Amino acid sequence: MATLSGAYTETPLHLQYIIPIDFDSVEEVPQSHSWPQSDDESPRRMFNLDGDHFSIPAIDLDSPDAIEMAGHACKIMGIFQVTNHGIPSSLLREVESQAWRFFTLPARAKVKALRSPSGATGYGIARIAPFFNKFMWHEGFTMMGSPLEHAREVWPHGYRKFCEVMEDYQDKMKALSERLLAMILKYLGISEHDVDWPRLRSNACTALQLNSYPRCPDPRQAMGLAPHTDTFLLTILHQNHSAHGLQVHMEGRGWVPVFPMNGALVVNVGDMLHIMSNAMFPSVVHRVIPSENTHRLTVGYFYGPPTDFHVGPIHELTQASGREDAARFRSITVKDYVQMKAENLEKALSMIRIK
Structure with missing residues (x-):
């Protein structure tokens, strides 16, 4: 994990791109967080209220067709939801409860866990912030393995429960990620030997991200999380039941909402799986729109290969095309x-x- 953190040492961030505003103290969207809206992004269009309903596929992992369905969803959309995933509902409730415990603290308490300028873990603004002219209506807490270092700063005598829940959640998410990736590779006709599966599993590069999108005085002016793709192989997202706001960009349809589904987890393709599949699977562009009435909470788990792993198109996929290039x-x-x-x-x- 320290090696991955080292990837950010060459791009340290200024504190203005790390410390979120105190959302509890603002009554209107400040100019620093006010995003221009284009004509084709009215609230009706953004939230898909015109009757052109488009749903993200939900896949029962216990279904005999799960491999084919997951692979097809990766190929067509780069995103799907899963049920019967093996993550206990009690654990989902616990991780959500501990996330609320942190994000409902006063700003002065949360900054005790502040991410360092060249760090990868801790509390702060999304790392994509410097690429945009306006700030996002978002705060996050990133961890890689145990969050002990930061949690102890926030709760000197009450950090154990937070750490236990987050560590348990990461363990179970890692197992689910391995299961999903094995299914996807099988869909592609790729063997575990072809991708050095034992090393990938034992030294996987992972991260857990708690996301908070506080209630916004005017969501039409704000952006919860700006459009982007995820970096690693897969992202698994838990949305609380009222967490409307996630949208994915679909060619020919524009922004499509991903509504929370009771008991389901959202899975999306990241850049590295896009690369390994030789662009067969799209790395889905997504964003988050804040709400005026609801404080949105999500928990994202990112799964990738070891830091020294060479990511490139899987040889067997390019070989199957019969072309050297x-x-x-x-x-x-x-x-x-x-x-x-x-x-x-x-x-x-x-x-x-x-090229």
């Missing part, structure tokens, strides 16, 4: 791609694309 991306280590993304955001993929 079939690979669409050059190979790059996970650490180098994380650093490239930190420095270039959406341009990172094009920088390793083979």
